[in-house]
Amino acid sequence: MTGRRTVVPFGPQHPVLPEPIHLDLVIEDEKVIEAIPSIGYVHRGLEKLVEKKDYKNYVYIAERICGICSFIHSLGYCQGVENIMGVEVPERAHYLRTIWSEYSRMHSHLLWMGLFADAMGFENLFMNCWRIREQVLDMMEETTGGRVIQGSCKVGGVRKDISVAKLKEMSERIEKTKADVEEINHVFFDDSTVIHRTKGIGYLSKDDAYHLGAVGPTARGCGVAIDIRKTGYAAYPELDFEPVVESGGDCYSRCMVRAKEVVQSADLIRQAIEKIPGGDIDVKVKGNPEGEYFSRVEQPRGECIHYLKGNGKKFLVRERVRTPTLTNIPPLVRMLAGCEMADVPVIVLTIDPCIGCAER
Amino acid sequence: MAYITKSPWIIHYDASSCNGCDIEVLACLTPLYDIERFGIINTGNPKHADVFLVTGGVNEQNRPVIKNIYRQMPKPNVVVAIGACALSGGVFRECYNIAGGVDKLIPVDVYVPGCSAKPEAIIDGVVKALGILEKKREAMKKEAGN
Numbered sequence: 001m002t003g004r005r006t007v008v009p010f011g012p013q014h015p016v017l018p019e020p021i022h023l024d025l026v027i028e029d030e031k032v033i034e035a036i037p038s039i040g041y042v043h044r045g046l047e048k049l050v051e052k053k054d055y056k057n058y059v060y061i062a063e064r065i066c067g068i069c070s071f072i073h074s075l076g077y078c079q080g081v082e083n084i085m086g087v088e089v090p091e092r093a094h095y096l097r098t099i100w101s102e103y104s105r106m107h108s109h110l111l112w113m114g115l116f117a118d119a120m121g122f123e124n125l126f127m128n129c130w131r132i133r134e135q136v137l138d139m140m141e142e143t144t145g146g147r148v149i150q151g152s153c154k155v156g157g158v159r160k161d162i163s164v165a166k167l168k169e170m171s172e173r174i175e176k177t178k179a180d181v182e183e184i185n186h187v188f189f190d191d192s193t194v195i196h197r198t199k200g201i202g203y204l205s206k207d208d209a210y211h212l213g214a215v216g217p218t219a220r221g222c223g224v225a226i227d228i229r230k231t232g233y234a235a236y237p238e239l240d241f242e243p244v245v246e247s248g249g250d251c252y253s254r255c256m257v258r259a260k261e262v263v264q265s266a267d268l269i270r271q272a273i274e275k276i277p278g279g280d281i282d283v284k285v286k287g288n289p290e291g292e293y294f295s296r297v298e299q300p301r302g303e304c305i306h307y308l309k310g311n312g313k314k315f316l317v318r319e320r321v322r323t324p325t326l327t328n329i330p331p332l333v334r335m336l337a338g339c340e341m342a343d344v345p346v347i348v349l350t351i352d353p354c355i356g357c358a359e360r
Numbered sequence: 361m362a363y364i365t366k367s368p369w370i371i372h373y374d375a376s377s378c379n380g381c382d383i384e385v386l387a388c389l390t391p392l393y394d395i396e397r398f399g400i401i402n403t404g405n406p407k408h409a410d411v412f413l414v415t416g417g418v419n420e421q422n423r424p425v426i427k428n429i430y431r432q433m434p435k436p437n438v439v440v441a442i443g444a445c446a447l448s449g450g451v452f453r454e455c456y457n458i459a460g461g462v463d464k465l466i467p468v469d470v471y472v473p474g475c476s477a478k479p480e481a482i483i484d485g486v487v488k489a490l491g492i493l494e495k496k497r498e499a500m501k502k503e504a505g506n
Contacts, residue, residue: 012425019374019382020422040421042376045457052454064451067380067476111383114390130390137387148380149476356379 005033010344012041019355023348027341035336035344037329043359050316055081055289056155058316062306065321066357067148068111069299071104073306073357074153077319079233080295080308081155087285091235093157095276098235099170100144100152101297102265102272107136107148108300109258109265110181112352113188116255119345120197128184135177139170157282171273178266185259198251202335202347205249214331215324216302217261218351221254223247228298239271254350258300288314299324301352325351325358367399368490371409373429375462376452377416380476381443385413388479388486395483406432411489412439413482414468417449418459430466436496438489441468442482444475451475 005028012020020041026034049061062077063070075097082089114129137147143162144150152159162170188194204214209222219226220243227243229236244260246253289310296305302324309318328351335347374382388395389402403409406429414426430439441462444450448461462468469492472485 012422019379020425041419041425042374042416043419043421043457044376044417044452045455046452049452049455061451064378064380064475067378067383070378070380127391130387131392134387134390134392147476147478148383149378354379355374356377 004028008341010348019353021348021353021355023336023344025336025341025344030341032336032339032341032344035333037333039329039355039359041359042355046360047319047321050319052315054314055310055316056285058319059154060151063149063151063153065323065360066354068108068354069104069301069304069357070149071100071153072297072299072304073321074151075101075234076295076297076304076306077308078153078155079297080293080306081289081310082285083293083295084289084291084308084310085285085287087156087283089157090280090283091277092161092279093281094235095272096158096162096281097153098239099162099269099272099276100140100150100158101234102269103136103140105300106177106181106262106265107133107140108352109262110136112258112300112349113184113255113262116346116349117194119349120194122193125184125187125194132177132180132184135173135180139173142166143170154282156285157280159282161281167273167276171270174266174269178263181259181262181266185263188255188259194255195252197343197346198255199248200250200252201343202251202339202350203249204331204335206247208334209249209331212330212334213327214302215327216299216352217254217257218302218328218331220245221257221350222249226303228296228303231296233297235272235275238275239268241268251346251350258352288312289316299357301325301354301357302328304357321357321360323354323357323360325354328353329358366410367401368410368486368493369401369403369408370411370413370486371403371406371429371433372413372415373426375414375416375422375426375446376419376458377443377445378476381415381446381474381482384476384479385415385442385482388482393479393483395486400486406430407434409433410437410493411486412437413442413486414439414446414462415442417445417452418462418465419457420459423459423465426462426465436493436500438469438493438496439466440470440472440485440489442472442485443477444473447471447473
């Protein structure tokens with residue numbers, strides 16, 4: 001028996017969403033037939049601000065595209081400008097950028113794991129993930145001065161150095177955080193409640209993931225091994241790691257990828273601290289950018305591209321940001337088709353939607 | 361905090377923030393700060409809420425949403441604007457799609473500055489707002505004649 005089709009609005013203000021996105025869910029009985037997204041609730045139009053802010057000042061706007069992947073956005077932007085101008089960034093700055101990028105990834109993934117647990121109604125797990133996340137934020141605050149917006153990246157290097165003693169302390173503390181994360185990961189991997197809510201739910205095939213343009217953990221959870229860190233920016237070429245790939249294509253696999261990446265990030269931070277060279281942390285940047293560049297970075301949510309174009313003046317002509325959430329929306333729409341109404345919050349969260357990024 | 365006679369429930373809406381303040385609002389609820397121990401609960405339903413936390417500035421798309429949430433909240437209620445963007449548009453005030461702070465649209469009782477606002481500052485703002493809420497409640501009682 002087929003029921004009548006009904007359209008249920010989901011969002012923009014919804015308890016499971018910290019940020020506004022709107023989905024029109026076309027449902028038949030309890031089954032979702034189609035999901036139609038509509039966005040624009042957080043659109044600020046900040047790409048156009050490059051015409052009003054000098055290219056060095058724009059870094060703080062780039063950082064505020066999103067408050068979760070803030071550091072990596074500023075890194076992507078700075079990297080773009082440096083490449084246009086041919087600026088050689090000191091090795092130590094590359095390593096510091098890598099360390100802060102990985103801290104960002106850890107805090108973002110732990111945040112997501114908490115929200116995901118909350119979407120399943122697993123309050124205790126939510127609280128525990130956020131408890132561990134505070135350890136990461138403490139390290140951020142102690143080294144940069146900011147918890148979520150750091151302001152430590154600039155064109156030509158970084159603003160702050162970390163002392164040798166502090167680095168040593170960091171590598172000890174990261175081991176503790178890693179142990180805590182491993183303990184909590186065990187719940188995500190083996191707990192029957194989590195498995196019941198995630199296994200086989202929101203399936204996306206490898207082909208679909210690739211053709212619909214999925215990036216980051218959404219793609220890696222379907223067996224597509226793309227990780228922009230492997231293209232070798234900052235200090236990543238010198239660190240030893242392999243992208244975390246799972247082949248299930250369901251919510252469980254995407255969750256596994258993120259949970260394992262937190263541990264991987266802790267490992268990368270330890271490696272970077274071991275290998276970090278001495279020297280300067282920035283170079284003086286003179287002149288104005290002329291030319292264009294596509295700067296690619298791996299954010300917690302996937303590949304992010306900053307396209308920059310300058311014409312020799314101090315204001316850039318164009319900036320275009322292609323963010324991971326926006327590219328992950330078509331795969332999300334595919335995952336939602338055919339699911340149960342009650343699974344919608346869980347599936348929406350598995351692409352780790354970051355609307356601040358997506359709408360800029 | 362003797363003046364808190366009831367458990368105040370909050371509702372949070374991200375107007376057009378970068379997420380920075382939003383995740384700090386959530387951080388207030390979780391183990392390190394844990395405001396839930398004072399009976400403060402984050403609800404998704406405007407009709408259950410006493411305190412409206414808004415982050416981010418006003419833009420064309422979210423204008424009706426903010427108004428709608430505010431209109432649905434029972435009286436007395438208080439509005440707390442969190443972060444530089446909710447105060448004035450912040451770093452985005454020159455963007456073509458940003459109309460300015462939240463007070464352009466609805467009356468704001470407490471302003472919490474910062475980019476992003478720290479959890480300590482947010483909690484302080486909410487505590488101040490609860491004082492205002494109590495005064496509003498008293499005033500409403502007087503008006504009703506008891």
